Amino acid sequence: MKFDPAHQIQMLRQFGEFGGVNPSVTDSSTYTFLEAKTMIDTFHGDSEGCFLYSRHWNPSNKYLAEAMAAMEGTESGWVTASGMAAITTVLLQLCNSGDHIITSVTTYGGTFAFLKNYLPKFNIDVSFVNITDLEAVRNAIRPNTRVIYTESITNPLLQISDIPKLSEISKDNNITLIADNTFSPMIVSPARLGADVVVYSLTKFVNGKNDCVAGAICGTEDFINSLSDVNSGTAMLLGPVLDPLRSSSILKNLHTLHIRMKQHSSNAMFLAQRFKETGMQFIYPGEPLHPGYELLRSMMNQGFGYGGMIAIDLHTTEKANEVMEKLQHADVGYLAVSLGYFKTLFSNSGKSTSSEVPENVQKEMGLSEGLVRFSVGLDNDIQQTWKKMHTIFKETSII
Numbered sequence: 001m002k003f004d005p006a007h008q009i010q011m012l013r014q015f016g017e018f019g020g021v022n023p024s025v026t027d028s029s030t031y032t033f034l035e036a037k038t039m040i041d042t043f044h045g046d047s048e049g050c051f052l053y054s055r056h057w058n059p060s061n062k063y064l065a066e067a068m069a070a071m072e073g074t075e076s077g078w079v080t081a082s083g084m085a086a087i088t089t090v091l092l093q094l095c096n097s098g099d100h101i102i103t104s105v106t107t108y109g110g111t112f113a114f115l116k117n118y119l120p121k122f123n124i125d126v127s128f129v130n131i132t133d134l135e136a137v138r139n140a141i142r143p144n145t146r147v148i149y150t151e152s153i154t155n156p157l158l159q160i161s162d163i164p165k166l167s168e169i170s171k172d173n174n175i176t177l178i179a180d181n182t183f184s185p186m187i188v189s190p191a192r193l194g195a196d197v198v199v200y201s202l203t204k205f206v207n208g209k210n211d212c213v214a215g216a217i218c219g220t221e222d223f224i225n226s227l228s229d230v231n232s233g234t235a236m237l238l239g240p241v242l243d244p245l246r247s248s249s250i251l252k253n254l255h256t257l258h259i260r261m262k263q264h265s266s267n268a269m270f271l272a273q274r275f276k277e278t279g280m281q282f283i284y285p286g287e288p289l290h291p292g293y294e295l296l297r298s299m300m301n302q303g304f305g306y307g308g309m310i311a312i313d314l315h316t317t318e319k320a321n322e323v324m325e326k327l328q329h330a331d332v333g334y335l336a337v338s339l340g341y342f343k344t345l346f347s348n349s350g351k352s353t354s355s356e357v358p359e360n361v362q363k364e365m366g367l368s369e370g371l372v373r374f375s376v377g378l379d380n381d382i383q384q385t386w387k388k389m390h391t392i393f394k395e396t397s398i399i
C-alpha cells in the first residue's frame with residue numbers, strides 16, 4: 001500500500017498553547033499537580049495527559065516523538081539525546097543477561113563497538129552476519145535469540161536489508177526486528193515493511209543542520225511505554241533525555257526533510273551517473289548494477305529517490321586522504337564525519353566512522369581501506385560541483 005511519510009508529517013496538527021504555529025517549548029524539568037491524588041495516579045501510569053518530570057516525558061519531546069511516529073507509521077515514538085542512546089536503550093530494554101542478538105556486521109562503528117565490546121559485560125552474546133545472506137541469518141538463530149538488528153541501508157557499504165524477509169524470519173522465531181533507518185528517512189519505512197522497532201540518529205538527515213546530536217525510537221505503544229516505566233524502563237532509568245529546546249528545533253527541521261531528501265537524492269544520482277561514465281568504482285543503491293537495487297525499489301516510498309549516500313573506492317588510505325584534502329580545498333565540501341548536511345561531507349570510513357571495526361573484519365566484509373563515503377549536499381549547481389571533482393580525480397590519476 002502506498003505510504004507517504006511527508007504527508008503524514010504535513011497533516012500533524014501541533015500548535016502552541018497560545019495558538020502559536022509552532023508548539024511552545026516547555027523548559028521545565030518538573031510539573032505541578034493541583035490535586036495530590038493526580039500525582040499518585042500519574043506515577044502509576046493511570047493519568048492521561050499529565051506530565052510528571054522531564055526525564056519521563058516533556059511536552060516538547062512528545063511533539064517530536066509523535067511526529068517521528070507519524071513519519072514511520074508506528075503507534076508511538078520516543079526521542080533521545082543521541083542516536084547511540086536510541087540504539088542502546090532499545091537493546092538494553094529488549095535483552096536480558098543470557099540472550100543472543102544477530103546483527104548485520106556492517107553497521108555504524110559505534111553500534112558495532114557496543115554490540116561487540118560492551119554487551120558481553122552483561123552476558124549478551126552477539127553473532128555478526130552478512131545481513132544480505134538470509135540463509136546466514138537463519139543459521140545464526142539460537143533458542144535464546146531475542147533480536148535481529150540491521151540498518152535499512154547499511155553504513156558504510158550501502159547494502160540493502162531485506163526488511164520484509166527479515167521480518168518473516170523474526171516473526172517465525174519470536175524475535176524482535178530492529179532497523180536503524182538513519183540513512184534512509186522517508187525513502188524506506190521499515191515498520192510498514194515489518195520491522196518491530198525503528199531507531200534513528202536524528203543528528204543526520206532528519207535534523208539536517210549538524211547543530212545538535214539526537215535520536216529517536218519508533219514502535220508500538222506498549223514497547224514505547226515500557227521504555228518509560230518508572231520501575232523497569234531503560235529510558236527512565238538510564239536517563240538519555242533530549243533537551244526540549246533541541247526537540248523543538250529538530251521538529252521544525254523535520255518539516256522540510258522531504259524537500260531535502262529529494263535534493264540529496266537527485267544530486268547523488270547525478271554524481272553516480274558521472275562516476276559511471278568515467279569508469280570509477282563506486283557504490284550507490286540507485287545504480288541498477290548495485291546488488292540491492294531491485295530490493296530497494298520494491299521497498300521504497302515513491303518520490304524521495306535513492307538517498308544522498310554514495311561511496312567510492314580509492315584503494316588506499318593515502319590516496320583517499322590526498323583526494324579528500326583536495327576536494328575540501330576546492331570547496332566541494334568538508335572532510336568531516338557525519339551525514340545529511342546541506343554541504344557535502346566526506347570521510348575515509350575504515351579510518352573514521354568504522355575504525356572500531358577491526359581491520360580483519362573490515363577486509364572480510366569487503367570494506368576497502370580506500371573507501372571514501374560521501375554524504376552529498378544540497379548543491380543547487382551540482383554540475384559545477386562535478387566539474388571540480390572531475391578535475392581533482394584527473395589530477396590524482398583516479399580517472
Ligand code: PLP
Pocket residue numbers: 082083084085108110151155180182183200201202203213214215338353
Ligand atoms: N546510526 C547510524 C547509521 C549512524 O551513522 C550513526 C552515527 O554516525 C549513529 C547511529 C549514531 O548516532 P549519534 O551520533 O547521533 O549517536
